[in-house]
Amino acid sequence: MKKRIPYYWLCQIGGWSAFILVYIFFYLTLRTGIQPSFYKMLVSEALVGFVITHVMRVVILESRLVDRPVNEQVMYIILISIVFTLIYGSTTAQVEEWMGIESEKQRQLSFLNKVIRISLGYFFIIIVWNLIYFAYHYVVRTRQAQLDKIRLESLVKELELKTIKSHINPHFIFNALNSIRALIDENPNRARNAITELSNILRSSMQAEKVETVPFERELGIVKDYLALEYIRFEDRLKIEYQIDEDTLDQPVPPMMLQTLVENAIKHGIGKQIHGGVVRVISDFKENCHEMVVLNTGHLNGHVQEGDGFGLFSTKNRLQLLFGEKANFEIKQVGSDLVEARILIPVEIK
Known part of the structure; x- marks a missing residue:
């Protein structure tokens, strides 16, 4: 029997593939000029995003942030989004510089300015990723709590009958x-x-x-x-x-x-x-x-x-x-x- 690919990996692959397709669509329909390294930059940014968000997920799970109260989760979503957006910006800037696919305008900027510019552009994507991920776990946890409550009610009723009849x-x-x-x-x-x-x-x-x-x-x-x-x-x-x-x-x-x-x-x-x-x-x-x-x-x-x-x-x-x-x-x-x-x-x- 074939093993099914976990939903997380399907969502990761599907989400970052959609990211590439959306940017290609806007590039082809709204571009004002040709960018020679556009596709290479887009793929590199998507791959970096794929890796960075996965590392972010590991940190979230290891820190058990999804198990914290909802009011605390909001604070952690914002904090972890800022931290990993900066990591994303610095990693992307280094990768593009190493691959030599920066635009002429980017080459004129300092490394810090590159990081800030990329981070500001991708903060929304990272925080949306976090909101979806935390929301998914909240729904799963709520559903599990409801199932546990039903099981408990059933068990307690069974206990009452057994208690009367046996204990x-x-x-x-x-x-x-x-x-x-x-x-x-x-x-x-x-x-x-x-x-x-x-x-x-x-x-x-x-x-x-x-x-x-x-x-x-x-x-x-x-x-x-x-x-x-x-x-x-x-x-x-x-x-x-x-x-x-x-x-x-x-x-x-x-x-x-x-x-x-x-x-x-x-x-x-x-x-x-x-x-x-x-x-x-x-x-x-x-x-x-x-x-x-x-x-x-x-x-x-x-x-x-x-x-x-x-x-x-x-x-x-x-x-x-x-x-x-x-x-x-x-x-x-x-x-x-x-x-x-x-x-x-x-x-x-x-």
């Missing part, structure tokens, strides 16, 4: 109701609180599709309700610890994400230990990221380690769609009987 599953509800029933006679106040906790969890799972992020404080409240219900079932077999930096409470996090990891810790960790174990929830800042960690007693099995479970798969996808490559999720064995699930979410510096 907040009938077994958990059944166990919670059994625990509450056992408390009704011996501890009515705790039973009432447990019903409130179960209601909060179910309400939160039903509303997961409506927002992309919630304050960490709200997500932590759901986790505490969930662990409080599980404590009724496990009693002294479950030890719960929190290490929360209060400054992280207002940080935005995807709804039900931390709860999913905590439930995974209970299901695959504590639930499989005869003597139970500990679940530790940590929230802190690490460099420019909000770090959330769930530690639990247990061992990774192959299924969890490969990340095939829906909860872990959705965690990775949601983080990538919401926060891009700067976000990270990993789950690993950090001790002989301790598993760590870690989420890093970039913090916007205001």
